[in-house]
Amino acid sequence: MALLASQYGPYTNHFMSTLLPVTVACGDYDRTLALRTGEVRAEGVALNYLTLPVEETFFRMVSYREFDVAEMSLSTYVMMLGDDSETSPFVAIPVFPSRVFRHSGIYVNARSGIEAPDDLVGRVVGVPEYQITAAVWIRGLLAEHHGVPVDGVRYRTGGLHAPGRHEKVAVNPPPGVEIAAIPEDRTLADMLVTGEIDALYSARTPRPFAEGSPEVRHLFPRPHEAEAEYFRKTRIFPIMHVLALRRELYRAHPWLARSLMKAFGEAKVLAAADMDETAALRYMLPWLAEEVRRTREVMGEDYWPYGIRDNEHTLSAFLRYSHEQGLAQRSWEPRDLFAKECHGEVVV
Structure with a gap:
């Protein structure tokens, strides 16, 4: 002891x-x-x-x-x-x-037409860094349980609330995975509100969502219920x-x-x-x-x-x-x- x-x-x-x-x-x-x-x-x-x-x-x-x-x-x-x-x-x-369970870390623009996980396919998705642990879990659970392949969306990386964030470790994505940085003077939170990105995978709650912006909502309407069901099914607490x-x-x-x-x-x-x-x-x-x-x-x-x-x-x-x-x-x-x-x- x-x-x-x-x-x-x-x-x-x-x-x-x-x-x-x-x-x-x-x-x-x-x-x-x-x-x-x-x-x-x-x-x-x-x-x-x-x-x-x-x-x-x-x-x-x-x-x-x-x-x-x-x-x-x-x-x-x-x-x-x-x-x-x-x-x-x-x-x-x-x-x-x-x-942390990560179903609650998936946000969408309310005007994007994304109503279910498979609606993400073909869309532009923001993520602070491709390699962050939360994004790995989110991509994995969406691919394995919701029919959204890792190469099925286009990734845009950058700062959530402050511009200029970059990958801490060099990333060599597999063929077919598109990753591009957002402009140096922009943030993912702002681009989600304007619809320049359709969705966001984020460990941290985006400020517009926390402030009640009508332009941003969770992908899963009741994320905590989805997370509890995920645990019952997989026995995984990420x-x-x-x-x-x-x-x-x-x-x-x-x-x-x-x-x-x-x-x-x-x-x-x-x-x-x-x-x-x-x-x-x-x-x-x-x-x-x-x-x-x-x-x-x-x-x-x-x-x-x-x-x-x-x-x-x-x-x-x-x-x-x-x-x-x-x-x-x-x-x-x-x-x-x-x-x-x-x-x-x-x-x-």
Whole structure:
């Protein structure tokens, strides 16, 4: 089990002087709160936890290796494995700080005539980057379950709300897939409103939709129902992000991978317990207990598992999609993605 802060007792100064300093950049999540507060401490580690917007974390880690450990787009991580994972600058542990169903990430122009998923065929679709994890999942589920082949739409890439966004990792799309950048001074959100693009695949809610613009709506009228049905059918809760270590740090301290996995797992267990507190609600959701009950009814008790075994089916689907969409250079197995020290399950 990861170490609780109280276990250090009067020996705190001695322990802290012998711990490995590690900077982690990760989101501000309930499932990592205990690591930020120090309630949970990773064995052998003096943790410096930085909370940053995910796009900034990804850019700084991929471009400059600024952190020891960072939350990373699953798609970007898989692409950077190349055809030999040992040459990648990163190695991941099976901790998944972000998971999101993505039917609710498909938006259409209300005047486009798109009423059903197969109406997307032949249309122009915006996406911030072709390679982002949300887009990989969306293209995969549309192709596999709704008859929209990956090469059945034309992709336009660029910033959602700020112009000038580009692919973080070079993309070599398969034959027949058309990808072009939008003008440098335009945004995808504006072009969806004007109808210059017919639809948008986005991890982040476009501002016009959030503000109630009549020109933008969801493709699926009741996306949460579609997502619950998708889970019942596939047992997939899409993984968006992994936790990645700089490979040189991992090579110098291979024990760090398992230590961090244990600590992140313990923090997640504490967060899950907090959701069951009803005397005073921990989160600003009036019907929190009912939502938790309904979620568990559909998805089971541990609906956000870490580790390889309980996520093998989900990871296999993503890896297949990534390879089919021209992103992963080879067909990987889930175990190939992670430090060997994390191949066994960790009990917390």
